[in-house]
Amino acid sequence: MASDSHRRASVAAEMEGTLLISGSLFPYFLLVALEAGGPLRAAVLLAVYPLAALLGAAFSSDDLPLLAMTFLSTAGLGLGDVAAVARATLPRFFLADLRRSAFRALARHAGGERYVVTRLPRLLAEPFVREYLGADVRVAGMELRVVGRRFTGTVASPGVAAGADQSLQGALAAVLGRDRIVDVGLCSGDRQPAFLQLCQERRVVSTPEEAAATPLPRSEYPRPLVFHDGRLVRRPEPLACLAVFLWVPLGVVLSVTRLLLGFLPHGAGLLLAAATGFRIRGGGLGGATAASRRRGTLFACNHQTLMDPVILSTVLRRKVTAVTYSLSGFSELIAPIPTVRLTRDRGRDSRIMESELACGDLVVCPEGTTCREPYLLRFSLLFAEIAGEVTPTAVRAGGAMFHGSTVRGHKWLDSVFFLMNPAPWYEIRLLAPVATGGGAGGGTSSRDVANGVQRMIGDELGFECTGLTRRDKYRMIAGHDGVDARSAAAAAAS
Secondary structure, three states, X not given: OHHHHHHOOOEEEEOEOOOEOOOOOHHHHHHHHHHHHOHHHHHHHHHHHHHHHHHHHHOOOOHHHHHHHHHHHHOOOEHHHHHHHHHHOHHHHHHHOXXXXXXXXXXXXXXEOEEEEEEEEHHHHHHHHHHHHOOOOEEEEEOEEEEOOEEEEEEOOOOHHHOHHHHHHHHHHHHHOXXXXXXXXXXXXXXXXXXXXXXXXXXXXXXXXXXXXXXXXXXXXXXXXXXXXXXXXXXXXXXXXHHHHHHHXXXXXXXXXHHHHOOOOHHHHHHHHHHOOOEXXXXXXXXXXXXXXXXXXXXXXXXXXXXXXXXXXXXXOOOOEEEEOOOOHHHHHHOOOOEEXXXXXXXHHHHHHHHHHHHOOEEEOOOOOOOOOOEEXXXXXXXXXXXXXXXXXXXXXXXXXXXXXXXXXXXXHHHHHHHOOOOOEEEEEEOOOEEOOOOOOOOOOHHHHHHHHHHHHHHHHOOEEOOOOHHHHHHHHOOOOOOOHHHHHHHHHO
16 A cells, blocks of 8 residues: 555656756757747847846846746747647757656656646647656646737746746646645755745755766657657757857858759769768668669668658769659759659559659659658558569668758758758668569569568668658648648649
């Protein structure tokens, strides 16, 4: 009975500095300003933050920088835009900073009432808390004023004027209700946040003597982090954010230069791209190298960025045709290889792909969309039905500063952002060809072929195969199915 009583004890945990290793709030407000408001708003926040922090320190007030960041990052923005950033961008950064000992301490109280107390606006923290810490966990944080579904940039919840630490106590008291207390309060080090006055017992999950706080490893995430959005790769602390803004002018010049190099002969383009810091590695296994020399080869690759077919063409040192669903006009204009737009009508798309394959090499990305994390989405079956043989192609790509894909941002700038990285890299590995029977109308089923190719690529890359689809990604990040109006109209007309 004692253990059952302990398991069901209520618990409250401070988010910044306890559940999260860092107590800094700036990165999260910066991400909201950048992703929901744009680079100009983010630049203003970056410029004003040091002054607000200095004034706050001079007057011994935590409120001034907090209120300044809240106003500059949210004022005038739509409720849906900020909520989308909280749902699709912030959780990745929260997870990367999640303290293992604090997470385990909170998880041990599953079954009892659990609360997370934060200085962030509740809207920013709640999607992460509900998704990864538990759907039953309640969030106590600031409430923002909204007028006409737009934020005013001011705080509606009481208690902030009394100090940020006192506001935590007020926020928790508002969630708990009148005359209620929590059994256990989790905190870190020697800190005594005011909300602990509402807790019967104070429990320390980390001490100042710890050499370094240990983040929760990916293998222990409560659920996999497969989809996320946002351009920045690394946590935007003030100095790191300043470095990004200072890099942008040079990055734009470098990106345009690298784009133009794609139109040079493959050998020269490869050498000059390497001179700019763009690393491209290619290789083949078994009979893949011989297959890659044949004309009319069908390549099926996992999807990292829009540049996958271009880099494959560079590695093969010959033109390949890429099939797409919703490539922007700008991306088609800057593509140094032929592109063919599909219609989402299965019969028509099959005929288009067969026709292109009869004329030369064809590359398809059966996932239908990019995935940034080490997971493979479900492969479409269509590629396994149009040829007698397919060459699986394992692709990895990355950069230290910008992601080369987005859902809610400007997709036509995806390649530009990827090439703005100081040292972007690509790895292409051609695997052993797989017989499909598609060209002969028999043999292994197309589903088995698609799943087999997915497993081959996953094993080569060390990625986990999933049954998730493009639709799942867009529903999670953008709240719709990810089908543009032109494609939908074409499919309906057919």
